Amino acid sequence: MPDQRIEEVVNKYISLSFSVNKIGEALVKEQLDCDLTSEQHYMLRYIYQNHSCTSSELADVFSVKKSAITAIITRLWTKGLIKRTRDENDRRVVYLTLTDHGNELYLETEARIHKLVESIITKFDQNEIEMFIKSYEKLHDVLLETKKNQLED
Amino acid sequence: MPDQRIEEVVNKYISLSFSVNKIGEALVKEQLDCDLTSEQHYMLRYIYQNHSCTSSELADVFSVKKSAITAIITRLWTKGLIKRTRDENDRRVVYLTLTDHGNELYLETEARIHKLVESIITKFDQNEIEMFIKSYEKLHDVLLETKKNQLED
DNA sequence: ATTTAATAGTTCAACTATTTAACTATCTAC
DNA sequence: GTAGATAGTTAAATAGTTGAACTATTAAAT
Structure with a gap:
């Protein structure tokens, strides 16, 4: 991947993860007891x-x-x-x-x-969501590994 | 998608998003000034x-x-x-x-x-990360839409 | 023109989450 | 038996968040 594209992807990931997390959390919070x-x-x-x-x-x-x-x-x-x-x-x-x-x-x-998340998941076609979850799992593994490496520092 | 698989995917998404967020945030926090x-x-x-x-x-x-x-x-x-x-x-x-x-x-x-996120992104092959970002963007759009719908309630 | 309603941002008090440092047991290694 | 390490707690301080009330300020209705 060209350096310029990496830069774009990194920036996009940072922005998306921030926003997805914020909105996701806000939506979850509405499902909680007061x-x-x-x-x-x-x-x-x-x-x-x-x-x-x-x-x-x-x-x-x-x-x-x-x-x-x-x-x-x-x-x-x-x-x-x-x-x-x-x-x-x-x-x-x-x-x-x-x-x-x-x-x-x-x-x-x-x-x-669950109902909330289901309403979101079902907006994706089956193949896409399966691929997404697989990559998300890999991301999770990479993050776990990174966290462990930093603990050793 | 069969109901049972939806249930699995929903559960997996909830767990992954929680964990990815927690670890991601912890890693980011380590890059911040005290x-x-x-x-x-x-x-x-x-x-x-x-x-x-x-x-x-x-x-x-x-x-x-x-x-x-x-x-x-x-x-x-x-x-x-x-x-x-x-x-x-x-x-x-x-x-x-x-x-x-x-x-x-x-x-x-x-x-x-950026350095941190780059070290993570470069662990994916180009095709996979591009697909992931595309789906992440779609997820973002769906969440935004869901948030707007709930504001109207 | 005047009154009412709505809005942007602030203040305040209370609560939750998080950290650091110190602590009290308790367990492990020598 | 002693020193070191560990699990969880305590206390104080800081940051983030909410709801309610507030002070301008603007917009809408009369």
Whole structure:
């Protein structure tokens, strides 16, 4: 690829990713309950999908410090959406799981978000969206790799 | 597309977009000066690309309320990175422009981010990245349309 | 011309998210 | 047993965001 085209693609990617993210987040936020924030929802999502997880795991996945996770999960705990359980073999470790209420709320919210995303996905033809997802997955892998390389610096 | 596959694609899109955004943002944040936040940088970026803009425009582009913009631009103003100029024909309107310092800082930072994004983009073959960008653009258009439709509700 | 309605941006208070630094257990390695 | 490392928490400070109210200012209606 000629250098000039790379420059254009890079610029386009930066602008698109910014805008897609902003609008995407705003649309998702409208599907949330008034007392659940976007970060909180994604946290419930991760816990739901993994049945249980630790603060360190969340900190890694969300690319933030452990103390940020503590603040968010304390709010979720205060709302009765998650519970904390100490690991019996390593008392430093706390497992986070969803309460019944947390489970219900998550599922209701996620259903609304699914509907939203579905309305968007179905505007693409099948071949195009499959190719897009495949490249998105590759992008994800490249970003993960880049993140790991920078951690080693 | 069969319903089941739609469900899979939707779920995959939600997970990927969350993760790509989180990691992408973390990587970008590492290219910033220690006293410039991600939001502030993107604001400088928008002002730079448009030479001048209003708070309302920024609020629309960033999908936030005008008061959020006021808070951010006041911080940028305090740092000497932008200036405010009242429109002479409509005294309610304030135009935001970059100062020389703001300009310099933006360009330096953006160069580092470009390098980062370039290192990622060049991991794709030309055909794939061109197709990806094309679909990303379409996604952007669909999201914009969806946002507009929801504003009318 | 006057009044009412709408708009741009600001202010304020409250809340959420994030960081850093320090801390309290707890575990691991020697 | 001691030193070092780790998981998660605490506290303070900063940034971002919302909703409500506000101050001009402009536009529309009367």
